[in-house]
Amino acid sequence: MAPQAPEGQAPEGQGRRDFARLSDDDLATCVHCGLCLDACPTFRVTGLETESPRGRIYLMTQWKRGTLPFDEEQVKHIDLCLGCRTCEGVCPSGVPYGRIIEAGRADVEDRRRPSPKRAASRIALRQLVGHPGRLRAAGMATRAAQRLGLTSVFRSGRMLPKLRRPFRRPGDDVAPAPGRARYRVAFLTGCVMPILYPESHVAAVRLLQLAGCDVWFPAGERCCGALFAHNGDLAGAERLREANMRVYDAGTFDALVVDSAGCGAHLKDFYPGLKGRVKDLTEWLAEVGLPKAESELNLRVTYQDACHLAHAQRIKKQPRDLIRSIGGVELKEMRHPDICCGAAGLYSTLEPRMSNRILQEKLDDVIATGADVVTVANPGCQMQLEAGLRARGSSMRVEHIAETLLRAY
Amino acid sequence: MLPEAVVAELRRIVGRESVIDSANDLRIFERDGSIEGAVPDAVVLASTTEQVARVMKVAAKHKIPVVPRGAGTGLSGGAVTIRGGIALQVTRMRRILEIDPVAQTALVEPGVVNQELSLVAAQHGLFYAPDPSSQKACTIGGNAAENSGGPHCLYYGVTTNHVLGMEVVLADGSVHWVGGDVPDRVGLDLCGVLVGSEGTLCAITKIKVRLLSIPPSVATLLAAFPNIETASQAVSAVIGHGIVPAALEMMDSVTVGAVEAHYHAGYPTDAGAVLLVEVDGIAESTRELMAAIGKILAENHGYGLREAQTPAERDLLWQGRKGAIGALGRIKPNYYLHDGVVPRSRLPQVLSAVGEIGEHYKLPVANVFHAGDGNLHPNILFDMRDHEVLHQVESAGEEMLRAVVELGGALSGEHGIGLEKSAFMPWIYSEDDLDAMHRVKDVFDPAGMLNPGKIFPDPSRKAVHLAGRTGLAVEAKWW
Numbered sequence: 068m069a070p071q072a073p074e075g076q077a078p079e080g081q082g083r084r085d086f087a088r089l090s091d092d093d094l095a096t097c098v099h100c101g102l103c104l105d106a107c108p109t110f111r112v113t114g115l116e117t118e119s120p121r122g123r124i125y126l127m128t129q130w131k132r133g134t135l136p137f138d139e140e141q142v143k144h145i146d147l148c149l150g151c152r153t154c155e156g157v158c159p160s161g162v163p164y165g166r167i168i169e170a171g172r173a174d175v176e177d178r179r180r181p182s183p184k185r186a187a188s189r190i191a192l193r194q195l196v197g198h199p200g201r202l203r204a205a206g207m208a209t210r211a212a213q214r215l216g217l218t219s220v221f222r223s224g225r226m227l228p229k230l231r232r233p234f235r236r237p238g239d240d241v242a243p244a245p246g247r248a249r250y251r252v253a254f255l256t257g258c259v260m261p262i263l264y265p266e267s268h269v270a271a272v273r274l275l276q277l278a279g280c281d282v283w284f285p286a287g288e289r290c291c292g293a294l295f296a297h298n299g300d301l302a303g304a305e306r307l308r309e310a311n312m313r314v315y316d317a318g319t320f321d322a323l324v325v326d327s328a329g330c331g332a333h334l335k336d337f338y339p340g341l342k343g344r345v346k347d348l349t350e351w352l353a354e355v356g357l358p359k360a361e362s363e364l365n366l367r368v369t370y371q372d373a374c375h376l377a378h379a380q381r382i383k384k385q386p387r388d389l390i391r392s393i394g395g396v397e398l399k400e401m402r403h404p405d406i407c408c409g410a411a412g413l414y415s416t417l418e419p420r421m422s423n424r425i426l427q428e429k430l431d432d433v434i435a436t437g438a439d440v441v442t443v444a445n446p447g448c449q450m451q452l453e454a455g456l457r458a459r460g461s462s463m464r465v466e467h468i469a470e471t472l473l474r475a476y
Numbered sequence: 477m478l479p480e481a482v483v484a485e486l487r488r489i490v491g492r493e494s495v496i497d498s499a500n501d502l503r504i505f506e507r508d509g510s511i512e513g514a515v516p517d518a519v520v521l522a523s524t525t526e527q528v529a530r531v532m533k534v535a536a537k538h539k540i541p542v543v544p545r546g547a548g549t550g551l552s553g554g555a556v557t558i559r560g561g562i563a564l565q566v567t568r569m570r571r572i573l574e575i576d577p578v579a580q581t582a583l584v585e586p587g588v589v590n591q592e593l594s595l596v597a598a599q600h601g602l603f604y605a606p607d608p609s610s611q612k613a614c615t616i617g618g619n620a621a622e623n624s625g626g627p628h629c630l631y632y633g634v635t636t637n638h639v640l641g642m643e644v645v646l647a648d649g650s651v652h653w654v655g656g657d658v659p660d661r662v663g664l665d666l667c668g669v670l671v672g673s674e675g676t677l678c679a680i681t682k683i684k685v686r687l688l689s690i691p692p693s694v695a696t697l698l699a700a701f702p703n704i705e706t707a708s709q710a711v712s713a714v715i716g717h718g719i720v721p722a723a724l725e726m727m728d729s730v731t732v733g734a735v736e737a738h739y740h741a742g743y744p745t746d747a748g749a750v751l752l753v754e755v756d757g758i759a760e761s762t763r764e765l766m767a768a769i770g771k772i773l774a775e776n777h778g779y780g781l782r783e784a785q786t787p788a789e790r791d792l793l794w795q796g797r798k799g800a801i802g803a804l805g806r807i808k809p810n811y812y813l814h815d816g817v818v819p820r821s822r823l824p825q826v827l828s829a830v831g832e833i834g835e836h837y838k839l840p841v842a843n844v845f846h847a848g849d850g851n852l853h854p855n856i857l858f859d860m861r862d863h864e865v866l867h868q869v870e871s872a873g874e875e876m877l878r879a880v881v882e883l884g885g886a887l888s889g890e891h892g893i894g895l896e897k898s899a900f901m902p903w904i905y906s907e908d909d910l911d912a913m914h915r916v917k918d919v920f921d922p923a924g925m926l927n928p929g930k931i932f933p934d935p936s937r938k939a940v941h942l943a944g945r946t947g948l949a950v951e952a953k954w955w
Contacts, residue, residue, distance in 0.1 A: 160806060
């Protein structure tokens with residue numbers, strides 16, 4: 068990685084010219100076998116090598132080694148990567164694709180001309196998402212706009228769920244376990260999730276309490292930085308990490324529980340200081356166990372893997388086991404549940420056309436299950452699938468896995 | 477680069493965005509799963525047979541070479557546009573048009589991914605038998621063009637045994653159906669000629685394949701051996717007893733180490749070699765067969781015998797085997813893979829020759845292969861960024877193939893001749909043989925526009941850039 072420099076810019080002569088963040092050794096792990104191709108959602112819909120992991124690695128390798136001139140036109144292939152990391156799971160060579168694409172994106176950001184859309188998203192990230200107070204204010208403004216029907220004018224506005232009162236942490240920063248606590252866990256409140264999907268957090272915290280955990284909400288905790296890192300702003304992500312680590316280091320906890328797959332994956336990869344204590348909600352619940360549920364449901368559920376859970380964290384079994392453990396629930400698998408839905412963080416806003424092509428294939432598979440509920444483990448997937456199903460006039464409900472599980476209690 | 481007028485003509489056929497002609501983007505299409513690369517003049521994505529035919533007509537009119545391309549996972553350079561021209565990509569033709577559960581057949585487009593067909597067929601209790609290790613990504617069209625094999629081809633046969641008929645487009649743009657709906661054909665077997673023709677005779681646009689019933693019972697056994705020679709002898713012993721397992725695969729210790737690092741499938745990393753044996757059929761017979769095989773393996777120095785207890789355990793063992801070649805990237809970033817076949821009884825000799833050649837050149841060699849078929853896959857491991865080593869790799873590969881041929885073997889078991897082995901064809905074929913093949917080629921593609929530079933030795937080919945211009949641009953006399 069480039070030496071520390073202000074504002075995520077590598078010093079002149081390093082990142083700018085030499086793709087200094089991309090590691091040649093990482094790139095060289097790709098043997099060009101092509102086993103990743105059909106695991107890549109953008110390859111599946113385009114059939115193009117340039118929109119495949121192998122093609123993107125090949126492109127970045129040529130840039131890194133100076134055998135292909137930097138061509139701004141070709142940056143679109145990097146932009147079109149969802150960052151879903153499905154390819155990593157199928158790669159027999161162990162290519163660290165997630166690390167490569169993050170470094171490649173940061174290197175590319177140093178060289179490309181800024182586009183209005185990307186510049187706006189970067190400013191929004193830095194000025195809004197990194198600051199919980201400002202984000203809450205924006206959430207309130209959006210709620211007001213939704214009541215007036217203003218948000219339906221924009222595509223990204225139509226994507227949004229109907230906002231409710233944002234999630235509020237308890238007054239003394241702890242939601243205690245009923246009775247004697249078996250564990251003390253920290254809970255990542257996060258940036259957009261408390262505004263977009265407060266009910267997911269409410270359900271997640273309730274489940275943790277049921278599982279015998281005191282749930283601690285670290286004061287001063289900010290956005291984990293995942294959205295920054297995924298969009299080529301590694302310096303922004305590093306600043307947030309430093310701020311958050313100060314908060315975490317000041318507390319004691321058995322695990323930092325995360326109910327958003329994208330954040331969990333980022334914390335596991337990018338926060339070595341947390342030393343294996345980061346746990347996805349489903350991973351943690353499977354580990355510590357939930358009490359036996361009281362009620363018998365009558366529900367057909369299909370589960371959409373979140374890319375950053377299934378591929379980045381390799382967690383596929385635990386959420387399914389938890390869903391199956393509820394009486395009266397039938398888990399009906401869709402075709403290719405572990406292929407991305409096209410949400411991918413800011414991707415659906417930055418690359419709406421490709422995002423929609425991928426979404427349409429996904430909706431076909433989801434609807435074919437005839438399920439009552441699509442269960443997800445990440446807010447981005449939830450928003451994408453809700454918007455897609457709404458547009459198709461489907462009555463299928465999308466909910467976070469915490470909500471599905473809590474139905475039984 | 478193609479003249480602008482030709483590009484415009486192609487765009488009128490397939491649509492604007494389905495023709496790629498930007499020089500930098502074309503570089504990304506210069507390779508397949510093998511090492512050598514060459515940049516196409518254009519990539520054209522067809523969505524229908526009609527588009528393939530019209531593209532072919534344009535190419536014929538302007539004398540532009542055409543190379544059909546699927547997923548580009550091939551290992552012999554079959555999809556590399558060595559003379560430039562059009563890479564005619566069929567990855568968008570990925571519909572399964574029909575599955576007939578009674579006749580046990582499927583009609584598919586060429587871009588259908590091998591594993592996807594088996595996934596869909598499984599709903600009817602059926603599967604598609606040829607299972608190349610790249611089956612997660614490779615296409616049925618590519619499989620038919622290369623006559624691909626796979627671990628289970630020992631028992632079930634290779635692709636040609638499963639293709640009933642094909643719709644093909646010839647170099648002049650004419651569309652034909654060869655073969656039929658039933659396995660037994662009368663007359664000369666045109667479909668058989670075209671399967672395995674490596675894109676040199678036609679582009680394939682539809683394939684009718686045979687599906688088989690998923691066997692009710694499968695048993696998979698892993699056995700360790702002190703070394704590769706004892707494992708080879710065990711293979712001969714099993715088959716010598718008249719047993720033909722569904723699959724009989726070998727991995728050496730180098731491969732096992734790499735595989736275990738990724739898959740954690742429980743392969744014994746201290747063994748000199750391991751065998752993976754699978755039998756299928758009705759439960760009583762698989763049990764009986766497996767007991768017999770276990771006894772033979774134990775008598776031949778096999779130890780640590782472990783039968784997969786669950787389908788998940790079996791899948792994991794197979795994932796390890798099928799991802800083995802890619803897993804070698806953990807040792808060195810590049811592999812050079814040969815695919816020779818020898819009569820099974822010569823396996824111990826050829827493997828010790830391969831080992832000696834590797835030692836002589838100080839190159840690590842990883843063996844992972846279809847032992848039951850005598851089909852070797854010695855992988856020479858190296859780092860392309862090391863300029864000095866490239867000539868060594870080249871010479872070692874050639875010597876290994878020579879050893880195969882000297883022991884009465886053939887150049888390729890399942891990867892095809894393609895680019896990489898065309899110069900060796902005279903080792904095993906006389907001039908008369910090659911001439912006969914040329915005359916077949918002339919019948920289908922008289923102007924020589926379909927995948928030129930493949931299969932047949934090319935006297936004009938002297939120097940190439942090994943490694944597809946990864947910055948090395950080594951002027952190597954490659955074969």
